[in-house]
Amino acid sequence: MVFDIGLALLIVAVAVWTIAARDTFAAVIGFVAFGLLLALAWVRLAAPDVALTEAALGSGVTGVVLLGASTRLRHAEISAADKKPGAMLRAAAAVLCTVVSAGLAAIVLVLPHPAPTLAPQAAANMAATGLGNPVTAVLMAYRAIDTLLETVVLLLALLGLWSLTPDPFWGGLPGRRHHDDPDGVLTFAAQLLVPVGILVGIHIFWVGSVAPGGEFQGATILAAMWILAAMAGLVDAPPVSRRWLRLILVAGPAVFFTIGLAGFAMAGGFLAYPESHAKLLIVMIEVPVTLSIAATLALLVAGPPERMPQQ
Amino acid sequence: MSLALDLLTILAVSAGVFFFLAGTVGLLRFPDALTRLHALTKADNLGLGLVVLGLVFQEERLFAALKLITVWLLTLLAGATVTRLIARNARPAGPRG
Amino acid sequence: MSDATVYGLCSAVLVGLGLFGLIVHPELLRKILAFNLIGGGVFLLFGVVARKGAAAGFDGDPVPQALVITGLVVAFAATALAVALLRRLFQETGRTTLRSDG
Numbered sequence: 205m206v207f208d209i210g211l212a213l214l215i216v217a218v219a220v221w222t223i224a225a226r227d228t229f230a231a232v233i234g235f236v237a238f239g240l241l242l243a244l245a246w247v248r249l250a251a252p253d254v255a256l257t258e259a260a261l262g263s264g265v266t267g268v269v270l271l272g273a274s275t276r277l278r279h280a281e282i283s284a285a286d287k288k289p290g291a292m293l294r295a296a297a298a299v300l301c302t303v304v305s306a307g308l309a310a311i312v313l314v315l316p317h318p319a320p321t322l323a324p325q326a327a328a329n330m331a332a333t334g335l336g337n338p339v340t341a342v343l344m345a346y347r348a349i350d351t352l353l354e355t356v357v358l359l360l361a362l363l364g365l366w367s368l369t370p371d372p373f374w375g376g377l378p379g380r381r382h383h384d385d386p387d388g389v390l391t392f393a394a395q396l397l398v399p400v401g402i403l404v405g406i407h408i409f410w411v412g413s414v415a416p417g418g419e420f421q422g423a424t425i426l427a428a429m430w431i432l433a434a435m436a437g438l439v440d441a442p443p444v445s446r447r448w449l450r451l452i453l454v455a456g457p458a459v460f461f462t463i464g465l466a467g468f469a470m471a472g473g474f475l476a477y478p479e480s481h482a483k484l485l486i487v488m489i490e491v492p493v494t495l496s497i498a499a500t501l502a503l504l505v506a507g508p509p510e511r512m513p514q515q
Numbered sequence: 516m517s518l519a520l521d522l523l524t525i526l527a528v529s530a531g532v533f534f535f536l537a538g539t540v541g542l543l544r545f546p547d548a549l550t551r552l553h554a555l556t557k558a559d560n561l562g563l564g565l566v567v568l569g570l571v572f573q574e575e576r577l578f579a580a581l582k583l584i585t586v587w588l589l590t591l592l593a594g595a596t597v598t599r600l601i602a603r604n605a606r607p608a609g610p611r612g
Numbered sequence: 613m614s615d616a617t618v619y620g621l622c623s624a625v626l627v628g629l630g631l632f633g634l635i636v637h638p639e640l641l642r643k644i645l646a647f648n649l650i651g652g653g654v655f656l657l658f659g660v661v662a663r664k665g666a667a668a669g670f671d672g673d674p675v676p677q678a679l680v681i682t683g684l685v686v687a688f689a690a691t692a693l694a695v696a697l698l699r700r701l702f703q704e705t706g707r708t709t710l711r712s713d714g
Binding site: 205208209212215216219220222223228231232235238239242245246248249250251253254257258261262265266269270272273274276277280288289293294297298300301302304305306307308309312313315317318319320321322323324326327328338339341342343346347350351354357358361362364365368370418420497501504505507508 | 615616617618619620621622623624625626627628629630631632633635636637638639641642644645646648649652655656657659660661662663664665666667668669670671672673674675677678679680681682684685686687688689690691692693695696697698699700702703706707708
């Protein structure tokens with residue numbers, strides 16, 4: 205209990221730092237630390253799958269994107285018209301935010317006890333799915349349509365990102381070219397870390413069916429390993445117009461959707477699994493989805509294309 | 516036996532926390548980037564190593580203990596890489612710069 | 613007051629802080645950071661509800677936890693898209709704030 209109060213206070217303190225820091229770079233660093241502390245809070249709330257996702261996605265990959273932006277935008281001019289809002293607006297905003305916070309805190313304090321929960325239904329039907337991790341069962345069996353739509357949303361975000369490409373670079377390579385320094389420390393670290401990371405990513409994806417883990421966490425680690433190799437200059441991004449890249453990106457949602465349609469024939473509903481083959485079908489969905497999501501996340505971090513391939 | 520292991524864990528984790536504290540004090544008080552990096556590496560290597568050592572005493576299975584040690588080694592690698600990169604940025608001219 | 617309630621109050625404060633940062637900062641990157649703070653607070657509130665729903669041998673209700681995982685992934689996708697829009701705005705106009713006309 206004391207630990208929880210201390211952790212909650214620390215989280216609030218780092219959040220205040222993120223809002224109040226003068227320098228944007230410092231605020232981004234504060235945000236990365238905030239994400240990691242939040243992952244600790246998730247462990248204390250008995251949600252290890254969410255803790256893994258928060259540490260990898262919420263703090264790790266989001267931190268990469270925000271850090272890259274804060275360094276590239278460092279020299280932006282702030283014109284006189286965009287001065288910080290005056291004291292009146294700040295006071296009004298503070299009052300509004302206090303009211304919102306108080307309202308949420310009141311809701312938290314009057315939450316019903318015992319709370320309504322779907323855990324008994326989840327537990328009762330887990331044997332039919334053949335999975336040992338209830339969160340994976342919810343993601344891939346009970347609410348599989350949410351996960352299918354989520355993969356489509358990721359693709360839509362990537363499409364939105366690619367649509368921002370300047371005309372001369374349409375279909376080109378995303379991200380800057382980092383030069384490979386064979387004696388460099390980053391190259392050494394990438395050469396050591398990337399194989400280990402790929403193993404860890406595949407392990408976390410595979411073990412997610414019986415223990416905390418799953419395809420999103422594993423896919424994030426795989427994407428991070430590609431990002432590390434690209435930063436060390438060991439690999440370069442493929443042009444976004446390549447057909448094999450686009451096939452990898454849509455393979456996950458396409459397989460998911462096909463198996464969902466096949467559910468009509470096999471068990472009488474969209475994304476319904478026949479009880480004898482549920483685990484097999486879930487694994488058949490998870491493998492291409494993991495690859496697709498890893499590719500999508502890596503490309504989301506790389507950004508819109510900014511150069512054409514050398515002819 | 517378990518009492519002795521618990522005692523060792525408390526000792527090791529306390530020593531590790533002390534090194535983290537020392538590293539943080541160094542981060543806040545040292546004058547420039549290179550000296551601050553020097554302080555942080557103490558926190559990374561010794562601090563985390565002692566904490567992991569303390570936790571290893573609490574593990575029953577060898578495989579879980581090896582996983583903890585692997586976490587420490589990976590953190591060492593990442594920390595050393597980042598330290599070198601930041602240091603090179605802070606003083607790019609080399610020893611005479 | 614149980615452990616989960618502590619984090620519930622923390623999440624309420626986070627939402628308030630994030631909303632304040634969203635309103636007060638003119639730079640768009642700070643607004644994106646504040647928006648992510650609001651998201652973190654909302655997800656933490658989901659986690660508190662999940663923790664209170666512990667039953668049937670689970671330490672937490674798995675349905676809100678799965679919703680949060682989905683939410684985290686979508687939040688990252690939205691952040692990446694927002695940052696790309698911001699960088700494009702910077703490329704085109706050289707500013708990182710929105711021009712207020714009049």
